[in-house]
Amino acid sequence: MFVHGAGSFGAAAWPRQHGLSLDFDCLYVRRHGFSATEEPLPTDHARDQAIIADALGAGGHVVAHSQGAVAAMMLAVERPDLVRTLTLVEPACFSLTADLPATSAHIALMAPLFAVRHAVSDEEFLRSFVRRTFSAEAGMPNTAEGRRGAARLRLQSPPWEAPLSIVPGVPTFVLTGGWEPLYEEVADYLAGTGAIHRQAPGGHRPHDSEEGAALVRSFLRTGRDAAV
Known part of the structure; x- marks a missing residue:
C-alpha cells in the first residue's frame, strides 16, 4: 500500500516502485482531496486513515512519503493488526519532534x-x-x-498540528535523503524507538534513486518473509 505526500499522487508518486508488482499486490491510494479533475479539499487525517484501512483489507505493508506518513503512522498506532510493516520516506511527522x-x-x-x-x-x-x-x-x-x-x-494542514504523539509497535523502516536536518531529526527520533533508519541520495524523494528503491524493496521482502 503506497501513500503519497503533498505533490503527485496515486501511482504517479511512486515511479520506481512499480516493479514491486512482480512480488507484491501493490495498491497506490489517493489521499482525501487529491484528484486530477475535482477541486482540492483541506487535509482530513481521519479520511486518509479510512482510505488506507479500506485499501488494506485484512492487512498489508504500508509505504508512505512525507505528509502521507502522518495518516499512515496514525493508522499503524490505532490498527497495528492491519499494518504488517511501515516504511516512512522523509516522514513529515513533526508533531513527534516539535520541541527539538x-x-x-x-x-x-x-x-x-x-x-x-x-x-x-x-x-x-x-x-x-x-x-x-x-x-x-x-x-x-x-x-x-x-x-x-x-x-x-x-x-494542507500544518504537519506539526497532526494528532500524533506516539509511534506504532510494528516493524518500521525510515528512509531519508540526508539533505535536510528537519527530516533527519524525525528519523533519529523514530530510530530511538526501534525503527531502522537508512539514507539514500535523491533529496526529498530518495525512493526515486536506485539505492533508495533497493532499500525499500529489501525491507518489504524481509517483512514479507518474516510473516510467512
Whole structure:
C-alpha cells in the first residue's frame, strides 16, 4: 500500500516502485482531496486513515512519503493488526519532534505563513512556501493540474498540528535523503524507538534513486518473509 505526500499522487508518486508488482499486490491510494479533475479539499487525517484501512483489507505493508506518513503512522498506532510493516520516506511527522531544534526552527519559519493561508492567493502561498522551504522562487504553474496543485498545497494542514504523539509497535523502516536536518531529526527520533533508519541520495524523494528503491524493496521482502 503506497501513500503519497503533498505533490503527485496515486501511482504517479511512486515511479520506481512499480516493479514491486512482480512480488507484491501493490495498491497506490489517493489521499482525501487529491484528484486530477475535482477541486482540492483541506487535509482530513481521519479520511486518509479510512482510505488506507479500506485499501488494506485484512492487512498489508504500508509505504508512505512525507505528509502521507502522518495518516499512515496514525493508522499503524490505532490498527497495528492491519499494518504488517511501515516504511516512512522523509516522514513529515513533526508533531513527534516539535520541541527539538530543527523542527522547532521549521515551525517558527512556517507557522506565520500557515496562519494567513486563508487570506492569501494560491500563488502567493506557493511562492512563500517554496522560498521558505527551498530558498528559491516559484511562479504559478500554468496548467490546470499545476493550479490545482498550488491550491491543494495551500489547503494542507500544518504537519506539526497532526494528532500524533506516539509511534506504532510494528516493524518500521525510515528512509531519508540526508539533505535536510528537519527530516533527519524525525528519523533519529523514530530510530530511538526501534525503527531502522537508512539514507539514500535523491533529496526529498530518495525512493526515486536506485539505492533508495533497493532499500525499500529489501525491507518489504524481509517483512514479507518474516510473516510467512
